[in-house]
Amino acid sequence: xxxxxxxxxxxxxxxxxxxxxxxxxxxxxxxxxxxxxxxxxxxxxxxxxxxxxxxxxxxxxxxxxxxxxxxxxxxxxxxxxxxxxxxxxxxxxxxxxxxxxxxxxxxxxxxxxxxxxxxxxxxxxxxxxxxxxxxxxxxxxxxxxxxxxxxxxxxxxxxxxxxxxxxxxx
Ligand SMILES: Cc1cc2nc3c(=O)[nH]c(=O)nc-3n(C[C@H](O)[C@H](O)[C@H](O)COP(=O)(O)OP(=O)(O)OC[C@H]3O[C@@H](n4cnc5c(N)ncnc54)[C@H](O)[C@@H]3O)c2cc1C
Numbered sequence: 001x002x003x004x005x006x007x008x009x010x011x012x013x014x015x016x017x018x019x020x021x022x023x024x025x026x027x028x029x030x031x032x033x034x035x036x037x038x039x040x041x042x043x044x045x046x047x048x049x050x051x052x053x054x055x056x057x058x059x060x061x062x063x064x065x066x067x068x069x070x071x072x073x074x075x076x077x078x079x080x081x082x083x084x085x086x087x088x089x090x091x092x093x094x095x096x097x098x099x100x101x102x103x104x105x106x107x108x109x110x111x112x113x114x115x116x117x118x119x120x121x122x123x124x125x126x127x128x129x130x131x132x133x134x135x136x137x138x139x140x141x142x143x144x145x146x147x148x149x150x151x152x153x154x155x156x157x158x159x160x161x162x163x164x165x166x167x168x169x170x
Contacts, residue, residue: 005056007041022054027080029068036068048082048155049101049135057087084155085136088144094118097147100136100154107132107160111167112139112146121147123167125160132160 007022017031018024022043029036029044037044039061043054055064060083067081088097105124113120119141126135134154139147153163 007043007054009041021052024052027082028071028078029064029081030071033075034072036072038064038068044081046082046085046101047080048084049157051101053085053101053103055085057085059086059088084151086151094141095144096138096140097142097144098136098138099147099151100124100134101126102136102138105135109164109167111137111163112170113142117141121150123150123163125163133157134160134163 009019009022012019012023017035020043023031023037023041025031025037025042025044027045027047029038029042031037040054040056042064043052044064045052063083064081067079071078071081084099085101086097086099088095090096102124105126107125108122109125110120111123121137121139121142123134124136124138125132134157136154137147137150
């Protein structure tokens with residue numbers, strides 16, 4: 001059961017920083033020129049997906065911390081933080097892994113395996129265009145290499161029709 005969570009941002013009240021669904025940061029992770037956000041608290045603009053996101057995953061906290069430190073230390077050579085978000089978790093003997101942004105999607109379809117065997121990869125279609133693009137994939141009970149192959153497709157935001165036809169061909 002997922003009960004949801006809220007970022008603990010009360011301590012930022014009165015700081016002059018803007019808080020929405022977390023600390024509002026730009027694509028470089030900056031809340032102001034000298035203040036950066038990283039991890040669960042950061043609500044930053046991910047240019048790869050063209051949207052603001054706040055990711056509550058261990059991997060993202062580590063990668064975003066490194067990116068924020070780099071941008072703070074090299075202000076003239078800052079790079080946007082534009083990852084394909086990734087997480088894994090072991091729940092009741094099952095490995096769950098995901099790449100991409102799995103919120104606000106229009107459609108989810110099993111592209112490998114099947115639900116009955118509890119081993120599957122599900123692809124998520126995002127809204128926007130006529131046929132949509134691949135927004136992310138989630139795997140349950142699959143080895144890491146089974147889902148790793150999808151990472152590039154998520155990064156490239158491939159057309160949904162390609163995802164469906166690849167699944168049919170498999
Ligand atoms: C039950 C649970 C299970 C999870 N399972 C997974 C999983 O399987 N896979 C996965 O990828 N992610 C998982 N996560 C999410 C993952 O733990 C977080 O995304 C990650 O820890 C975020 O790191 P962070 O450094 O941003 O924040 P945190 O790890 O929350 O660190 C923030 C720190 O700031 C401190 N702090 C807060 N306020 C103040 C203040 N005013 N002054 C000083 N210090 C302060 C806190 O005490 C804390 O130590 C899970 C989270 C929970 C709660």
